[in-house]
């Protein structure tokens with residue numbers, strides 16, 4: 001346990017499961033004062049809040065659908081009222097084409113899926129940043145925003161076309177927000193590779209042949225295995241912490257080395 005996030009009041013979106021849950025718990029382990037757990041899944045979000053409390057932080061659940069601008073404003077308002085301020089936002093929530101389309105690809109991608117993926121993955125990051133900025137500006141506890149992008153925002157994909165475009169947008173939005181909010185608020189993003197979460201398991205199951213899909217997902221990594229949610233959470237928490245006080249506008253791969261080369265493990 002470290003006290004890297006000592007005293008921080010944090011929002012984590014999409015924290016009912018997967019990486020969001022791991023980040024919320026890691027924030028508590030690293031000394032966050034208060035963690036607001038945001039999701040649409042009430043029961044699982046309450047479970048995350050219980051884990052956060054067990055790890056030593058105050059926790060509140062805010063049920064918010066990030067496709068709604070009103071919900072996003074309410075999320076920020078309720079988090080600030082609960083915690084007495086806001087120092088860190090982790091924009092983690094995300095959705096992927098393959099959850100909604102079978103098979104997923106250029107020919108089957110429809111407007112509703114495109115819009116949903118863009119709204120949750122990209123538009124919500126902008127709306128949350130805009131709603132949070134006034135509170136972050138008045139924080140004297142090292143305010144920052146940490147965005148979840150993806151390696152799929154850098155390289156092309158066959159089946160997650162809206163997803164990849166949305167994550168490329170998050171990378172660009174991160175840089176522009178870092179510029180717009182400097183020097184008061186640091187803004188960074190990380191790019192997970194293949195991480196073992198419900199989303200990745202669903203994506204794996206969406207392929208015709210699970211073994212081939214798994215090889216495709218992990219075989220391009222220098223570390224040819226699924227990453228864990230905790231391995232990503234530690235990087236997200238580092239970017240949120242004062243240990244990263246000179247880091248802004250940065251894009252950090254947490255990808256087992258996928259983006260380092262063009263190869264496939266033999």
Ligand SMILES: NC(=O)c1ccc[n+]([C@@H]2O[C@H](COP(=O)([O-])OP(=O)(O)OC[C@H]3O[C@@H](n4cnc5c(N)ncnc54)[C@H](O)[C@@H]3O)[C@@H](O)[C@H]2O)c1
Nearest residue numbers: 014016018019065066093094150192194195197198199200
């Ligand atoms: N798992 C991977 O391999 C991987 C790789 C690269 C990037 N990512 C990104 O990391 C982040 C977390 O991914 P994960 O694998 O933990 O996903 P996950 O599907 O396991 O969890 C995502 C969470 O977001 C919530 N969510 C979805 N839509 C929402 C909405 N409209 N409003 C509020 N909450 C909503 C879900 O309910 C869920 O709890 C996402 O942004 C994802 O795109 C994941």
